[in-house]
Amino acid sequence: MEANLKEIYKSMGIKEDTFDFGETILDSLKERFEKIDKVAEYNQLRVLDAFRKNHVSEACMLGTTGYGYSDIGRDTLEKVYADIFKTEDALVRPQITCGTHALALALMSNLRPGDELLSPVGKPYDTLEEVIGIRESKGSLKEYGVTYSQVDLLDDGSFDFEGIKKAINDKTKLVTIQRSKGYQTRPTLSVARIGELIAFIKDIKPDLKVMVDNCYGEFVETIEPSFVGADMVVGSLIKNIGGGLAPIGGYIAGSKECVENAAYRLTSPGLGKEVGASLGILKDFYQGLFLAPTVTASALKTAIFAANVYEKLGFSVIPNSTESRHDIIQAITLGSKERLIAFCQGIQSSSPVDSFVNVEPWDMPGYDSEVIMAAGAFISGSSIELSADGPIKEPYNVYFQGGLTFEHARFGILNSLQVMKDRKLL
Numbered sequence: 451m452e453a454n455l456k457e458i459y460k461s462m463g464i465k466e467d468t469f470d471f472g473e474t475i476l477d478s479l480k481e482r483f484e485k486i487d488k489v490a491e492y493n494q495l496r497v498l499d500a501f502r503k504n505h506v507s508e509a510c511m512l513g514t515t516g517y518g519y520s521d522i523g524r525d526t527l528e529k530v531y532a533d534i535f536k537t538e539d540a541l542v543r544p545q546i547t548c549g550t551h552a553l554a555l556a557l558m559s560n561l562r563p564g565d566e567l568l569s570p571v572g573k574p575y576d577t578l579e580e581v582i583g584i585r586e587s588k589g590s591l592k593e594y595g596v597t598y599s600q601v602d603l604l605d606d607g608s609f610d611f612e613g614i615k616k617a618i619n620d621k622t623k624l625v626t627i628q629r630s631k632g633y634q635t636r637p638t639l640s641v642a643r644i645g646e647l648i649a650f651i652k653d654i655k656p657d658l659k660v661m662v663d664n665c666y667g668e669f670v671e672t673i674e675p676s677f678v679g680a681d682m683v684v685g686s687l688i689k690n691i692g693g694g695l696a697p698i699g700g701y702i703a704g705s706k707e708c709v710e711n712a713a714y715r716l717t718s719p720g721l722g723k724e725v726g727a728s729l730g731i732l733k734d735f736y737q738g739l740f741l742a743p744t745v746t747a748s749a750l751k752t753a754i755f756a757a758n759v760y761e762k763l764g765f766s767v768i769p770n771s772t773e774s775r776h777d778i779i780q781a782i783t784l785g786s787k788e789r790l791i792a793f794c795q796g797i798q799s800s801s802p803v804d805s806f807v808n809v810e811p812w813d814m815p816g817y818d819s820e821v822i823m824a825a826g827a828f829i830s831g832s833s834i835e836l837s838a839d840g841p842i843k844e845p846y847n848v849y850f851q852g853g854l855t856f857e858h859a860r861f862g863i864l865n866s867l868q869v870m871k872d873r874k875l876l
């Protein structure tokens with residue numbers, strides 16, 4: 451019997467008109483989705499090639515305990531990452547607790563007192579403000595005598611080349627470039643644009659090192675920032691590259707020198723990469739990496755589908771329904787508190803885990819307004835799984851990302867719409 455999608459959607463609360471609307475949108479996206487599938491296929495083969503070349507074996511799935519000397523699984527995984535990113539070396543560890551930690555590690559280990567850090571693409575991700583010392587914090591780079599300078603993007607989103615040239619001085623040692631827009635409204639940078647920027651910077655000062663915050667960017671394109679001159683690419687394993695299976699971790703892939711500096715900082719001078727037991731976690735790191743290209747494709751399709759659904763309904767969406775994608779985050783301006791709550795509750799009740807939880811706005815520490823968050827994830831806080839959140843304030847933007855399978859995420863998006871319709875908010 452042919453699968454009757456409409457029937458099962460109906461039995462799960464999605465009315466016929468909502469389902470049909472989704473079908474129409476989906477039909478219009480066929481060509482775009484085919485292109486995404488091609489990118490996924492290309493990256494799948496790149497990943498497979500790295501596994502084969504490095505002789506990933508059954509023994510690599512086992513872990514070590516204690517000091518973790520000669521951990522073949524860990525060491526091989528780091529070679530696999532280095533091959534995928536075309537870098538000399540990589541550090542991929544469960545002891546790196548999250549993306550912020552990986553970025554802080556890369557910065558703190560490659561900067562020394564008296565050095566200056568430059569961001570030529572505007573304000574970095576929120577959590578880095580305390581790492582750098584833009585907001586006062588214990589143990590910040592600022593406290594250690596590392597200064598910071600920033601050049602904002604121009605109003606049209608282009609690089610302020612003149613400003614950047616002026617900002618580079620004798621002290622400038624490291625440049626940090628954030629690929630994803632994160633939760634700002636600037637466009638996300640394509641790898642090609644990052645390459646242009648790196649070429650410009652290295653032309654002015656060839657020995658400058660460049661770090662790219664690669665969070666949410668991995669496998670969205672067929673090339674990575676390390677292919678176009680970045681000395682380090684850094685990210686979290688509970689986003690794209692962990693494929694939804696890695697339960698913790700971060701990575702730094704880059705030049706031998708940069709990775710060595712990071713390893714000495716993560717463990718200890720003298721010990722570096724030699725220690726750090728992998729415990730029982732490697733199978734999930736390998737398998738997640740293996741799945742990451744197709745999982746990223748699902749998350750991309752989800753973002754594009756949602757942008758098209760909500761744009762068609764008259765909402766403003768960033769990125770818009772047609773523009774090219776360089777990360778997996780989608781923002782929708784919902785315009786009212788009730789819609790924002792309905793959207794998040796619709797996503798939550800579509801989740802495989804905690805679907806029965808009724809999410810509500812709450813006063814989260816560190817925010818100047820209430821926030822609502824929806825996440826019914828296997829891995830707590832994993833944002834490669836379908837998740838949504840937004841501050842309860844004008845213009846009532848919801849930010850969402852992820853989707854381990856497009857089949858699930860499509861239901862989630864339609865359910866968010868159905869909840870809004872049922873509450874007569876459209």
Ligand SMILES: *Cc1c(COP(=O)(O)O)cnc(C)c1O
Nearest residue numbers: 548549550575630632665666686
């Ligand atoms: C998520 C993210 C981070 C921080 O990662 P955490 O794992 O949340 O600490 C940094 N930069 C960007 C662009 C991100 O998307």
